[in-house]
Amino acid sequence: MEITELTVHELQEKLKSKELTIKDVTKAYTDRIAEKEKDVQAFVTVLAEDANKKAEEMQEKIDNGEVKGDFAGIPIGIKDNICTKGIKTTCSSKMLENFVSPYDATVMEKVNQEGMINLGKLNMDEFAMGGSTEYSYFYPTKNPWNLNKVPGGSSGGSAAAVASNMVPWALGSDTGGSIREPASFCGVVGLKPTYGLVSRYGLVAFASSLDQIGPITKDVRDSAMLLNIIAGHDKKDTTSVDMEKKDYTACLKGDVKGLKIGVPKEFYAEGINEEVKAKLYEAMDRYKTLGAEVEEFSLDIAKYSLASYYIIACAEASSNLGRFDGIRYTYRTGEFKNLKELYKKSRSEGFGPEVKRRIILGTYVLSSGYYDAYYKKAQQVRTLVMNEFNKAFEKYNVILVPTSPTVAFDIGSKSNNPLEMYLADICTVSVNIAGLPGISIPCGVDKEGMPIGMQLIGNKFCEETILNTAYAFEQDLKFRENYKPEFKK
Amino acid sequence: MSREDYEVIIGLEVHAELSTKTKIFCSCPTKFGAAPNTQTCPICMAMPGTLPVLNEKVVEYAVKAGLATNCEISRNSKNDRKNYFYPDLPKAYQISQYDKPLCEHGYVEIDTKEGKKKIRLTRIHIEEDAGKLNHDEFAGGSLVDLNRAGVPLIEIVSEPDLRSSEEVEAYLRKLKAILEYIEVSDCKMQEGSYRADVNVSVRKKGDQKLGTRTEMKNMNSFRSITRAIEYEIDRQIDVIEDGGEVEQETLRWDDVSGKTFPMRDKEDAQDYRYFPDPDLVAIKLSEEYIENIKNTLPELPESRKERYLKEYGLSEKDANIITSSKYLSDLFEGAIKVCNNPKAVNNWIISDISRILNETEMEPIEIPFDSNQLGKLVILIDKGTISSSIAKKVLVEMFEHPRDPEDIIDEKGWVQISDEGAIKEVVLKVLEANPQSVADYKGGKDKALGFLVGQAMKETRGKANPQMLNQMFLEELKR
Structure with missing residues (x-):
């Protein structure tokens, strides 16, 4: 097997047994990037030279016994909305095209502490707004399974880079499905942790009450390992939760006997692609065979969640993106007559259409006279959604739904129809609205060979339950062994 | 209307x-x-x-x-x-x-x-x-x-x-x-x-x-x-x-x-x-x-004011001025601890210090010297080391180049002359130089005494102890 096809835990074994060196591994990845990036365009910034140099230094440190630890020298890719000191963090926007962060995000500090090697910054929808990575200011990322299709988004660069073996794993961020949807479209594993489990310090904010950073990996074990690294309380983020540190790999037993899986029928209704539905039903059967109890129930929240999601996310975004004003580190328009024009032109020219759409929407719902009708109501709906989930988790350990109503769609097919694009988030946003953990893993392919993702939702801080449930399925289905991206043109 | x-x-x-x-x-x-x-x-x-x-x-x-x-x-x-x-x-x-x-x-x-x-x-x-x-x-x-x-x-x-x-x-x-x-x-x-x-x-x-x-x-x-x-x-x-x-x-x-x-x-x-x-x-x-914070609240201006009226016999007006600022109030209480003369400290704050603050548009918090130094200034007057007119000059100096008043009077040579011999010398000199005034005084013009004292003060650049000077002139003029 090629080096770049290995999962991180497989890499670790080969490094331990000295079958491979860190230099070999990093070199293999930078070679792979050189080969595949031109087709996939998953990166905004490639750090090939840096990475190989760092691998050499790291190898020396390991040889001298200066650095120990299981992740020293393991490469990683980082979504381009996570601040990296000294390296551009663009959010795939013209606004931040030349922005170099003066500090590292907390997750970056953790990744660096482990001695991991950053292979580059990964493409995304501008400011994480979108579900296809077509809204990147730079270029759309392509789906490695079929280069004419979108990789999903907004963490499309992260998912495509993992799927095309250009990085062994990556960090993404998820506000309404931005980790899970691209993971599903690209046939990889994407975990959105419980809100508050991972520090948001250094994640360029889209919607503060919904954003979470999470791992995009080749398999469930890698997901648990990367979560081990990034999870934990951070004094710099007061919304991060102070709780005992867990080892998320310890729960991967693969046993789901007696596990209660709830299947909310509203998530399998009209609008969900038949092939997607069929694969999900197969998954239910598989779980039954593995000894889990699968039961249908009613959870009529999806359409309310979607509406309140777009109100809350846009409201918070309209405020969060105010700082990109042409004054300090952002794009600034060439000519302006006064302050108002400086603002107007810099923001009109620096933001793309989807970002502007959401700023306008968010500004509207917060404006006086409309606040109660929209924002306040959306927050009330949010509480109701949480209550509904709480009720569901009294009966079930895990909720099983599709990650996306469809498989990856053709590039250009939805980018001019924002409403249809928003509807694609219908299966994922409830999880963010309620602050729950959700994981997407592949459960098969459609007749064109495009991966289909299924989503397991757990109760707050019950990552262990969904990781183990996903792990049991993955061990049984062996998706990676049977299907590989073909870079169809 | x-x-x-x-x-x-x-x-x-x-x-x-x-x-x-x-x-x-x-x-x-x-x-x-x-x-x-x-x-x-x-x-x-x-x-x-x-x-x-x-x-x-x-x-x-x-x-x-x-x-x-x-x-x-x-x-x-x-x-x-x-x-x-x-x-x-x-x-x-x-x-x-x-x-x-x-x-x-x-x-x-x-x-x-x-x-x-x-x-x-x-x-x-x-x-x-x-x-x-x-x-x-x-x-x-x-x-x-x-x-x-x-x-x-x-x-x-x-x-x-x-x-x-x-x-x-x-x-x-x-x-x-x-x-x-x-x-x-x-x-x-x-x-x-x-x-x-x-x-x-x-x-x-x-x-x-x-x-x-x-x-x-x-x-x-x-x-x-x-x-x-x-x-x-x-x-x-x-x-x-x-x-x-x-x-x-x-x-x-x-x-x-x-x-x-x-x-x-x-x-x-x-x-x-x-x-x-x-x-x-x-x-x-x-x-x-909240209870813990409540317990740490210090004495507030109203209560300090009541205390000043009762304990130190300040007028309502003076007490109001002093307690209007914590810094003035602290200065007042601190100086009293040093010199034990509330009346004098009150007067200094109400008159000279307030005047300088007004003139220089300074706020009480910006007063550059501390209560200890103000207390010492009052002691120096009370002990007769300096006259109150010199003390006013010392205060101005304390605002401009804050340091201990003793150091200021040492440096400037402002120590009051209270030596009988030295005072007598000056008095005799002034009497000799102003025969007309001596004659005026003896002729019943009491005002002339003031002029003579003023001349002696001028001669000593304000350092002569005024009470002693007065006394000495009266004695000499009786002869």
Whole structure:
């Protein structure tokens, strides 16, 4: 097997047994990037030279016994909305095209502490707004399974880079499905942790009450390992939760006997692609065979969640993106007559259409006279959604739904129809609205060979339950062994 | 109709900078006067991805202020975002408090001509200050200094209970004194750490409905506040008397012309789009926490005043002046501990020190010497080491180059001449040089003695002990 096809835990074994060196591994990845990036365009910034140099230094440190630890020298890719000191963090926007962060995000500090090697910054929808990575200011990322299709988004660069073996794993961020949807479209594993489990310090904010950073990996074990690294309380983020540190790999037993899986029928209704539905039903059967109890129930929240999601996310975004004003580190328009024009032109020219759409929407719902009708109501709906989930988790350990109503769609097919694009988030946003953990893993392919993702939702801080449930399925289905991206043109 | 037919209604929003060591949402220092942008970090510069963390001291100070002004303290409060664009506001929103302030429903008691009056407080909330724009004379543009961005403020909002500029001044002084006493703000008005937005309206006496108000923002001297209010009252009455209507607007007070001007056009009416800041968790305060702060509250001005009247026999007027400032009051008490002469210390503070503060537009907190040094000055007079006229010169020197009064008189050679031989020598010399005055005195003109003493003082450059001098002249002239 090629080096770049290995999962991180497989890499670790080969490094331990000295079958491979860190230099070999990093070199293999930078070679792979050189080969595949031109087709996939998953990166905004490639750090090939840096990475190989760092691998050499790291190898020396390991040889001298200066650095120990299981992740020293393991490469990683980082979504381009996570601040990296000294390296551009663009959010795939013209606004931040030349922005170099003066500090590292907390997750970056953790990744660096482990001695991991950053292979580059990964493409995304501008400011994480979108579900296809077509809204990147730079270029759309392509789906490695079929280069004419979108990789999903907004963490499309992260998912495509993992799927095309250009990085062994990556960090993404998820506000309404931005980790899970691209993971599903690209046939990889994407975990959105419980809100508050991972520090948001250094994640360029889209919607503060919904954003979470999470791992995009080749398999469930890698997901648990990367979560081990990034999870934990951070004094710099007061919304991060102070709780005992867990080892998320310890729960991967693969046993789901007696596990209660709830299947909310509203998530399998009209609008969900038949092939997607069929694969999900197969998954239910598989779980039954593995000894889990699968039961249908009613959870009529999806359409309310979607509406309140777009109100809350846009409201918070309209405020969060105010700082990109042409004054300090952002794009600034060439000519302006006064302050108002400086603002107007810099923001009109620096933001793309989807970002502007959401700023306008968010500004509207917060404006006086409309606040109660929209924002306040959306927050009330949010509480109701949480209550509904709480009720569901009294009966079930895990909720099983599709990650996306469809498989990856053709590039250009939805980018001019924002409403249809928003509807694609219908299966994922409830999880963010309620602050729950959700994981997407592949459960098969459609007749064109495009991966289909299924989503397991757990109760707050019950990552262990969904990781183990996903792990049991993955061990049984062996998706990676049977299907590989073909870079169809 | 004349001014007497109108009732004046004034409400204030006072902003006081809290004297915490670090900013409200990051650990940058809050010291005033540093070079531009040297007290900043990614958080207060609003770099992408940064998050605020609420400084607990800010909550503590605000609760203290609330308790000292008889407020109810909210057990469950939160931070909200106030959104607007301006280059001195790097996040494009100010983190403030909207519908759940930390403190509500308080009052401050002031003295008026008609006796004591309670001015009700609507609320006290915490928020962050903005940065500062400096006009760049070379490039012609503006430069942003973010040192002040994120400095903690409390905004104290009064009910429209004030009826005159005198009441406003009394209220502002009282509030300032309280904040100084509880040591939550140094209230340096010149540095802008204590400033007020003044809302003024008038209505015909007997009217139930409030008149339309105008607002004057960021006023930071008692004098301009008084002048601005007086001007605005007259202007509004003129408008109404002329059959017009007062427009609700924000005004700028111009100290030079002594007039108010509209600040921005109404088209730009701001919609701040307040909403709860999702980056910060709710502020929940326990009974125990509030009780603990209550127990640390120091003696407040009112109680000190009562004590000065009883213990030291100060006049009501003097006690008011001294307790109007914590620094004066501390100076008073500290100096008494050293010299045990309250009357003398009182006189120094009320007369010479107050005069110098007025002349130099200095605030009591800026007095450069300490109570120990003032006490020593009084002892030097009491022991006869210096005369009171020399002491006045020593005080001026203490303001200019603060050091111990003993050192000053040593250096300047100002020690009083109390040596009998030396005094006699001078007296004889003066008598010899002024035979006409001697003759005048002996001829019954008592005034001549004063002239002779003055001459001797001149001769000794003010250092001769005046009592001894007087005595000696009388003795010599009798011969």
